[in-house]
Amino acid sequence: MNIKFFKYQGAGNDFILIDHTSGPLQDIDNKVVERLCDRRFGIGADGLMFLTRHESYDFEMHYYNADGNLGSMCGNGGRCIVAFAKQLGIIKEKANFLAVDGPHYARISENGEWVDLQMINVEExxxxxxxxxxxxxxxxxxxxxxxxxxxxxxxxxxxxxxxxxxxxxxxxxxxxxxxxxxxxxxxxxxxxxxxxxxxxxxxxxxxxxxxxxxxxxxxxxxxxxxxxxxxxxxxxxxxxxxxxxxxxxxxxxxxxxxxxxx
Missing domain, CATH: 3.10.310.10 (Diaminopimelate Epimerase; Chain A, domain 1)
Structure with a gap:
């Protein structure tokens, strides 16, 4: 079985995105993620993301670094997954989604190619x-x-x-x-x-x-x-x-x- 992927970039920061709204996210083989992100032997990307359903938000973002490991929050990845959600018809001009560092709000342009992503507050x-x-x-x-x-x-x-x-x-x-x-x-x-x-x-x-x-x-x-x-x-x-x-x-x-x- 083949899986469809989408390649997005935000100011040159590029990502592989996969729609996983059909069911819960299973354990992911880190070596597979690393291979897919490889620029010579795979698709090539700075990271890979799965978009999944969430009962309290428009969707949830799961981000993996290019080395195959689960990553911390990725800002440009967050903007790209919002554009991806719009393409999938999950959102229109606004989004509220969950990432590893908590909830995020975003606004997206009508053509879906410009995203304003709210980041966490910082005190320290x-x-x-x-x-x-x-x-x-x-x-x-x-x-x-x-x-x-x-x-x-x-x-x-x-x-x-x-x-x-x-x-x-x-x-x-x-x-x-x-x-x-x-x-x-x-x-x-x-x-x-x-x-x-x-x-x-x-x-x-x-x-x-x-x-x-x-x-x-x-x-x-x-x-x-x-x-x-x-x-x-x-x-x-x-x-x-x-x-x-x-x-x-x-x-x-x-x-x-x-x-x-x-």
Whole structure:
């Protein structure tokens, strides 16, 4: 039996999506997920998601990293699964769904290719030297970096992700350069173990860290450029707590096909 899949991307962060509303999600073979996400021997993706039914929400999101393991919250994945739910006819212009870090609300454009996803509130930001560390649904390390375009993100990010402080649990490592009109961000993602074209929880963490760094408060809108395109972050910040957080950006179907049964 073949299973139909859909490939989506959000600012270059790409995912395999599978409709699993026909029944409960069974145990998933991590090696199969890893193979499907492999860019040479599989479909190729930064992660894989199953959309399942939930009695209290429009749907539930189950996210697996490219290494085959269950992942923490993926922001761009969340935006893509909302677009997928609209394609399936499960939602129209709004969604309330459940992810690993709790409930999420989202708005989606009429053409289904732009999604504003509400993220969790954040209260705690710590420091690691001059870098900021916080959790926006996934753990993130945020460091400012000059000449980011030419910076070796892979080597530097891997070194931080696997240092003595973060090796056990892992952390996503973000580098940011303030360009004036926008922030330029590049991210090394755990689970993918490489630089990705975008990271939704990552750019959210970066926008918060930079607001704290600049001592900004009020309703803050941040334009962010990543390797895969443009993303916008909005939130309210009173100097202690980030609330009404939205990750806004594209979510587009790339192609669809079939794979052998999982």
């Amino acid at each position: 930001i710590s420091m690691d030297g001059t870098a900021y560390v916080l959790n926006t649904g996934s753990p993130h390390y945020v460091a400012q970096q000059d000449d980011l375009k030419n910076f070796d993100v892979f080597s530097a990010g891997k070194s931080i992700r696997y240092n003595n402080t973060y090796q056990a649990a892992g952390i996503n490592v973000n580098f940011v350069q303030d360009m004036g009109s926008h922030l330029f961000v590049r991210t090394y993602e755990r689970g993918v173990e490489d630089e990705t074209y975008a990271c939704g929880t990552g750019v959210t963490a970066v926008a918060m860290a930079m607001a704290k760094h600049k001592q900004q408060t009020g309703h803050i809108k941040t334009e962010i450029k990543v390797l895969g395109g443009d993303i916008k972050i909005e939130f309210d910040y009173d100097g202690k707590r980030f609330t009404n957080v939205f990750l806004c950006g594209p979510a587009k179907l790339v192609f669809e096909g079939q794979v052998e049964s999982l």
